[in-house]
Amino acid sequence: MANETQQKQTATSGAQGEPSSEADGAPKGISAIEWVVAFIGLAILLGLVGFLFVGAVQNRGLPPSLRFEVESISAVTGGYVVEFAVTNDGDTTAADVTVVGQLLDGETVVEEQEMTLDYAPPHSARRGGLFFSNNPAAGELMLSASGYLEP
């Protein structure tokens, strides 16, 4: 079927050697650039699938394990802000994480502040801050997570 149409069109465009596709209005076939792009697409697809698959196989299913790191303590309006980063060393995402910051003086808790983190994805870091009225650098600062939700 396709051959017939092709030959008819070659005939109508004359015997001058014009490319037959001009009669149809659109060139036919797969261009070189198209092959390259398709190959890139295939490479990305396979790479991504492979990466995700390996990730799935290596996943030990460990529950969220949150590790805190104080990045800076600065004076701001109303008091002080403690900027921190929290990394989830586990394999599961923790959502709605309640972060508790305690300012300790020996055994007594001088000040306690809380904040909620949206998501703590596995092996990723998220940053946040806590406001204190007392100077956190003046005592012992403890950051911990008190709970989370499984998304």
Add this chain to the structure above:
Amino acid sequence: MSHRTASTTRDSRNLGAFDPRLNRHFLIGLARAYAGAIIFALPMLMTMEMWSLGFSLDRLQLVLLLLVTLPLLVGLSHFVGFEPTFELKEDLVDALVAYAVGFSSSAVVLLLLSIIGESMSSDEILGKIAIQAVPAAIGALLAQAQLGQKDDEEETQRDIGYFGTLFLMAVGALFLALNLAPTEEILLIAFRMTPWHGLALALVSLLIMHGFVYAVDFSGEAEIPLGSPMWRVFLRYTVVGYAQALLMSLFVLWVFGRTDGLDASRMLVITLVLGFPAAVGSAAARLIL
């Protein structure tokens, strides 16, 4: 976009794959594909539930989604194109090009919007890109097929048959389902509804779908043989199409983890809820594609 292979003509100037006009034609199509990918995927690219699904979704479900999309794209390339011949090579190339466009456009937009960045693990970044690449690739393919053909060839709708129509309806359902399934609102709506609401929603979905079917009929498109008794059209297209929309909805809900922990009746309601826009999507797909 890649038209069917020309049989080698006797023309000596046939440069094959390196023909500059062929390459230029492809590049124009590629630009359209990027436009289509952005248009289709932008609502999802800016939906926060999609971002968090990127890292919290089970990796194997994500792999399944990526792999299932490939034959979907191949089928779409076959049915939405204007040639009746089935050339696997062309359709496969189109699908892979759509994937390339989908991945790259998603990555760029996510980077631009700071949804992916340095402090994130590669697992998180790639997961976010992967999940967005699916709707973007579908959009890329549709843009090539639809927007491209109109100025090159006459707008003749070829007869793709019953299964072709069903396939297009499935894609329409999938598109709307993908857009809405990740959102929290779907769950909230399902929790508020009573079984009576569910029943009413199912009936309304069927009515709307059937109404669309007749809109298509009146515009003169030869999808349904004229004079078909209404009940026959209703069963073959509307009911089957709706069942299909429900199945697509259930699949998408499962992939996005929205069915986790739900009992059967809740799962049914949430499927009906998502099935409503999916049904509208599938009916619209028939009209548009």
